[in-house]
Amino acid sequence: MKKMFVRITAIFVVVLMLALPLSSCTSGKKLLTLKADGKTYSISVNLYELMLSATKGTLDAYNGTLQSLRPSQDAFWDIQDTYDGKTLETANDFYRKKVLEDCKSYLLSLYLFDKFDLELSESAKEEIEDLMDELIKTDGDGSKTKLNSVLAEFGVNYKMLKEYYTIKAKFKAVQEHIYSTTGPNIKNQYVNDHYVHFYQLFLANYTYVYETDKNGDTIYYNTATNKILYKETEFTHTDATGKIETDGKGQIVYYTDETRTHISYDTKNGQPSYKIDANGESYVTKPMTEDELEKLEERANDLHQSLQGVAKDTFVARANAESDDTQAAIYTDGYYLQKGMNYSASNQDYLYLDTIVEKLSDPNVKVGDVIMISSPSGYHILMKCAPTENAYELEANDVWFSGFEALLTGDLFSNHTEPYRAQIELNQKVYAKAPSMKEVGVNYFYY
Structure with missing residues (x-):
């Protein structure tokens, strides 16, 4: 069906999932501090600036635009929107706060690295050394001093960047440790708790050419x-x-x-x-007449009523025979949507996806129930289903679970670190003077 369940790859979602790491650099003014188990961990404002510049560079590299403006243009950061789906704010404020929260998460990972008594492997250490040597050769033309002059645009130097990469390795080790002790045993439960599963009979309010x-x-x-x-x-x-x-x-x-x-x-x-458009990407369609729309609404209501109480196999068979959903043959295990994803944040055309999640998450809607919602594209008759066992392993579900383990690992990490988050101290004076997204350089390489 037209624009149905396009894999969500909106630039803002992509950037937020890149997990650009932070460092506990001892140079420069401390932005964040955590005291725990007799030790002190900190993140400097220098590496906060590095994080901001890397976020800016990533957005620009992915051709992210707002009102035709690019992240490399100052006006981009003044545009207001509900980037988190709730709060109206500028792009500058949203990303500064987002990077700050990432700082807190990575600071907590430093603490957990020690708490779990973890060590970096020799191969991980060698990889960092090799990377830094390569940067001296390529970006510094063989000179550490020249490399420092390049890195200065992003608020750091050789020592800070090396520690940054070390923290990346430590963060990865913490995540792997947490996942190995819990993750494999709770995958199916995680799907049950964080996804809705359904089959669909879709009636389009347009006709294919x-x-x-x-x-x-x-x-x-x-x-x-x-x-x-x-x-x-x-x-x-x-x-x-x-x-x-x-x-x-x-x-x-x-x-x-x-x-x-x-x-x-x-x-x-x-x-x-079906005729394909000139770009070879979408089916060509034309709108229905008023008379056709009236008949479509009547048909949708009749189908909705006739499918009440039917078995799943019956619903799927009817959907295969009568649905206008051109993707149904691909998604043989139906559709999975994440709870709390806020699909409309990337595009208002996806508001109906949020509605589907909301309706199917309602405890009054039971497995086997059939509901109907409308969208700008037509009518969606949906049967709520229990997730298939090991759904994340099925090839037909790749589009729904492409970031599944990363999502699970991230939530496990958050659960482990949440009790300590309140102990983090933010230096408000340093934060107030930290650069804005306009002021930092566009960092395409050091992340």
Whole structure:
């Protein structure tokens, strides 16, 4: 179906999931401090600036725009929106606060690294050394001093950047440790708690435009061979040499009558093919008439009522037969949406996805219940289902669970660190003087 369940890759979601790490650098003014188990951990404002610049660079590299403005343009950061789906604020305020929260998370990971008595592997240490040596050669032309001059644009130096990469390795070690002790045992429960699962019968409020020939007649295809399916008649066309006319795939072309104007297609056994737009990305559609829309609404209500109380197999069979959802054949295990995702934050066209999650998350809607919602695209008749066992492993569900383990690991990490978050001290004076997103450089490389 048109624009249905496009994989969510909005630039802001992508950036927030990059987990750009932070350091507990001892140089520069301390921005955040955590005292625990007789030790003190801190993050300097220098590396906060590095994080801001890396976020700016990542947004720009992914061609993120707001009102046609790019992150490298100052006006981009003044644009107000509900980036978190709740609070109206500027892009500058949103990302400064987001990076600060990431700072707190990474500061807590330093504490947990010691608490769990973890150590970096020799290979991890060597990787950091090799990376720093490579940066001196490439970005510093063999000079650490020259590299420092390059890094200064982003608020750090060689020592800070090296520690930054060390913290990345420690953070990864903490995540792997937490996941290994809990994650594999709770995957299915996590799906139950954080996703809604359903099958859909979709009725579009537009019609698809089919491929036609030069006469405007709809072309019918053999779906098994993807070749045109002709209905044989006595009418073919022979050229001056006596050769019978064939199509591009060597098949004889048959006509409807002796005028040999209209091609004879097998409309009984063949299937028309949807026309694709010039970009090769979407099906071409046209809006319904008012009369067609009235009939569609009546049909949707009738279907909704007729599907009440049916078994899942019956619902799926009806959906396969009557749905306008062009993706149904791909998603053989139905659809999965994340609770709390706020899909409309990236595009208001996806507001109906938030509505689906809200409706199916309602405890009064039980497994097997059939509900209906409307969207700008049409009517969605949905059956709520229990998640399939090990749904995250099924190839048909790759689009729904592409970041599943990262999401689970992130939540496990948050659960472990939340009790300590209140102990973090923020130096308000240092934070107030920290650079804005406008002021930091555009950092494409050091993250």
